[in-house]
Amino acid sequence: MSSDGEGFRMLPDHLDRTRQQELVAMVAALAQEAPFTRYVMPRTGRPFSIDMTNAGSQGWIADRQSYRYSPVHPVTGRPWPAIPALLLDLWRGLTAYPHDPECCLINHYRGEGAKLSLHRDEDEEATEAPILNISLGDTAIFRLGGPRREDKTRSFPVASGTIMVFAGPSRMFYHGVDRLRVGSSRLLPDGGRLNLTLRRVTRPAA
Template sequence: MTRTGADLDGFRLWPGLLGRAEQEALRDAVFVRLKQAPLYIPRMPKSGQPMRVRMSNFGALGWVTDKEQGYRYQATHPETGKPWPDMPERVLDLWNELSGYDAPPEACLVNYYESDARMSLHIDSDEQAWDAPVLSISLGDTALFRIGGPVRSDPTRSVRLASGDVCMLGGPSRRAYHGVDRILPGTSRLLPKGGRINLTLRRVTAPSSPST
């Protein structure tokens, strides 16, 4: 296992963990589910400004945002009103293999980055299960991923995430600011129209304590 990124415990990178055949199979599984839960343009709270990525979700819960209600998780697609599709089996396998967490993920956020898309520095903070890591799977064009510390002004480091790479924010890095500076067009031919798909696995609710 290769560890890289900012000088912050808990950030781990598995470069090239998924081979080409696995990437293609996972891509196809994602595309099938996006027919049921189409990508849509989320909007920022209060301002209603559109985000630069299109999104969808798989699993029991999905992360959404809009002007009226802000950031939250819900069980249905905000435009179709239908439940989110199930998660691909391979992403669940990766969670079980790599996360070290006893409870399964409840949300798989799907971000689609076109060539000019980016994601500003932020912390994933809408989950109750703060002790659970966030597992990220990259498909398509390479992204320049940036990770810092728990304060926005902390020093940051840039990490290239290529198609088939898997990374995890756990431990202290779970509370680190991170984002995507830019996409490098033409670095992969996995997606027919180019761009990058990022699958982010999250545990949302705190697992129930075992009965005594």
């Protein structure tokens, strides 16, 4: 495990191969209920280079209007499937946060050209809650900065089975994915990478 004193923890190999396979199968089942969608960015309408879906009472969506949370899938209009117990157990075991997450955003990086530009997760009310990040499949070159966009950034590889926790100050740090090391893992039947982030969206009642 590595920890940077700013609330960021990285746990390589936290998930063994069997657990990773279990999570991949779980995502496939969730995607039957809530299909992966290619969102577009507000205003420009430019498509993301990755596909997304969600589990939970809240799902993160993007369209020409805004980035926001929605209780229903933007295409099917149905509520998102529940967050599986396995993921809730990871959250409860690895974060000290006393309330469950409400969203599991699932990103599918299919291969070459798939990336996520530097951004902060700031559409949640409960920004005091950590974010738990799970990587499956191809290694990502992850970029982590500081609280301001202009802060210095560093990049490092994040392999399948790694969990990262962004708590404390690091919760609001800029971050993104530069690219994949395409073909570095055989976990996903068609290659690529899945990333799951567990998020608390609403602020729990006092």
